[in-house]
Amino acid sequence: MKKIFTHLTFYVFVAIIAAIVLGIAAPQTAVKMKFLGSYFIEIIKLFIVPIIFFTIVLGIAGMGNLKKVGRIGLKAVIYFELVSTFSLFIGIAVGLIFKPGHVDTSSLSIPIAKNPSSAENFSWLAFLQSNTTIQALIVAIIVGIIVNNHSKRVTIIDFLGRIAHYLFLVLKYIMYLAPLGAFGGMAFTVGKFGLATLLPLIKLVACVYGASAFFVLIVLGSILKYYGINVLHYLSAIKDEILLVLGTSSSEAALPSMMYKLEKMGCSKAVVGLVIPTGYSFNLDGTSIYLSMAVVFIAQLYQVHLGLEHLVMIILILMLTSKGAAGVTGSGFIVLTTTLSALHSIPVEGLAFLLGVDKFMSEARAITNLIGNGAATIVVSKSEKEFVSPIN
Template sequence: MKGQNKLFLAIIIALIIGVGIGGIVHLRYPESAEPFSKNIKLLGTIFIRLVQMIIAPLVFTTLVVGIAKMSDMKMIGRVGSKAMLWFISASLVSLCIGLILVNWLEPGHVTKLPIQDLSSAEDLVKSSKGFSMEDFVKHIIPKSIFEAFATNEVLQIVVFSIMFGIALANMGEQYTQPVIKFFDVIAHAILKMVGYIMWFAPLGVLGSIAAVVATNGFQIFLVYAVYLRDFFFALAVLWLVLLLVGYFILGNRLFELLRRIKAPLLIAFSTTSSEAVFPKLVEELERFGCNSRVVSFILPLGYSFNLDGSMMYMTFAAVFIAQIYGIEMSVGQQITMLLVLMLTSKGIAGVPRASLVIIVATCSMFGIPPEGIALILPIDHFCDMGRSMTNVLGNALATSAVSKWEGDLGDGTEEMKNIIE
């Protein structure tokens, strides 16, 4: 927790320094702005390449482990299928809300930044057109998994990972457990690397912001204001949808649930970590009346498969970066992006800012300059507060809904006795 606060402080300091340096160059040395911008952007390039370095192994290991472990849910049967129905539906709704609102509100159209990392704007326009059927098939099915890893072709890695994970899930446990454990350890090691790499983020922010301010002036702050306003509006819409569905299922008991989880919601908002409130959330859901077996089964799954706030943010952020660079994405591309994010976002819950790795991978896949992620890093902490809070609400509703469908949602009296005993 303290580490995340220090990182946030370091990013803010880097932002201020970057703005100061860029402002001096923009106002006093305008003739040097372009070469200065090109050189200082190398700091951002270092950060982005470090992130890109771990994309392929992160997607592969987290997906394989997540799918292979789903064999346990099949044994649970009815409860597992209801849980997955909720998770998939909620994830798709969250992604769609983010996609629809970012296209409607167009926060990235406040300004337009030049694209310097591609050979020409024409190449980008060409690459951002809709796929032909042949291109689509080639883009999905890998010719070689090693080639897909080498070029960070996320969708191809996803296809291979799903098939490999399903194969593991259908083999004997005596064979699969060592393999799953091996990949699980690798996944955790890579996620640990995410934490290390994020400490290079302040340098990336300094370089990217200084470059932008040096060449474009101070209009980047208008972009931040519009981005935060539109994102929290989109988050409010998502909350409204979740609460309406919750009321439809739970009735007036929804208000009791909200009273129960107000402390976990506040903690998640202030710490930007939905996992930090996991023990407290378990306790409050059992007091609310959810069956303890349902809670112990649904809630851990929800922390991997039901990240409503994070899902909405990923489509919102990816399309925002495309807008700020003036890249028009077709409806087909945006739907493909939605499905890619639906798959690649699983298994990285509880790792602060790990969703940024997935956004970088997705941007690269669709011809969007991945360095755009450095522009939103300074305000990502505030967005993360809203995301984490929404993730907690979504998981509380999912657990309560499945308990209600199972006929195991009591008034909390029995559960309170068990906790006291």
């Protein structure tokens, strides 16, 4: 019992419960707590770029064999594309089966979106310029290759390793603020939107959570089982990170500790350093489920019939545009706008219906993204025989 009160998970959980109570009892006060969650995420984000840089550089430089680096990278990319595409199918299938968009919207006072042409202003160059995660990823790969071929490789690795050690040490103490961040994020959510306001769109929220749970337990569970890992044991091992993401609605908040946890599970440092940062940019399973279901939801709201050709087009477009949903806050709406504009048949104005409940679905997206990236790291580690000790 004493061990429970010394565990950070306990305090994060207590903070989430307290936030929900405050949001219901004093919503105006709860909304003002937003700064706690926002500041905590901003502090964590300061560590994202240096952690990605050092882990990837050390991972590549420490391997010695650049062919191995290329092999791991290729395996990761292939896995990302296959699994994230499958998650798009799941989102569409759940949307078509349970029809969350077949609801009475007459009581919803939701403004029409005023910027339906924003997709025309979307630029991949601008996206790359604003996405510091991808920038750090590219620079780190280049530096890692240079260090790998340097005559003083061992000395440089030792120096960078010491810096990374102190970086994670500082982050360890900052993570003690996680309960405050979780409290602020959850209090704002409940206080701002309340519980009753979700009733007209509760079916959509339930479908997103249900599809995410199915993906994690059945799809990822089957993949992990093939590699000898019990999905429930895996989820138990990362429960701290899941609770943190639940409170902050940001998978980025758990990135540093997730990398540490995966190494502790048995994944090699080199694989973790390559797969996790790349996955945060290109392997967003939860986001893919949400995006595909959102398109179907809006089509149902406007009673737009989706034939087979429309469904194929939705998947093909989202296979490309969903990769732009990483690293930029609010980019999910840009991706949806781009997709709907490309389809022409579904009104872009329908995005306005998602504004009221998007916050409640962001937890499902972020948690699924986190779990999916961790699973990808385990799979690649296993396939490379870089997994030293099983977690089950």
